[in-house]
Amino acid sequence: MVDAQTKMQFMFALRAAGVTDAKVLAAMEKVPRHDFVQGHFAPRAYEDLAIPIASGQTISQPSIVGKMTAALNVQPRDKVLEIGTGSGYQAAILSHLARRVYTIERHRGLARDARRLIDEMRLVNVIVMTGDGSQGLADQAPFDRILLTAAAEDPPANLLAQLRVGGIMVLPVGQTDAVQHLIKVEKTENGFEYTELEPVRFVPLVEGVAQEP
């Protein structure tokens, strides 16, 4: 549970940090972030911080989640692909904005935990999969929107190919230990248009499924 005042301060901090899209704010208000943060970090779930999760990964900073979601400009009929399920928090937010959300995670344990939470929340339009997201999901392509929550050196060619004409992809690009930038890619009939949004820091996109128990 989260008390009303904590939630109100959280929403205020999101706005102050530049998340102004009303639909995105409404979706974020519906998703209990504390359920996606385990252990002794749980009390800090409503601070604007990235927080460690299992398998050495992180749940992204809420204001960045908000800005990425706004940049994606999700429409109610959209089929969305997210790469990097992590805790499942971002996927839960997308579920309130899109028709269907496919989310891929390379760590089986993270995918399993995220799936359990998403099922408990009855977010029936979210499909959590274990796999190498850099390959995309050819079966379900094309996608209206694609969101990467792990940093690639360049937008992966497979994902650009799986974006619908008129579609939008948002991702962090750059090397892990250098400055990364959030970029927005729009696919048009004549090619791709790129917009640089802001500097960010994400875990890297790693190829292949993680080998672990």
Ligand code: SAH
């Ligand atoms: N969206 C997440 C943030 C997760 S951090 C959330 O809301 O909590 C990024 C995640 O991307 C990590 O869990 C990492 O394991 C995953 N990842 C990295 N490379 C990947 C790949 N090639 N395919 C699928 N997931 C990947």
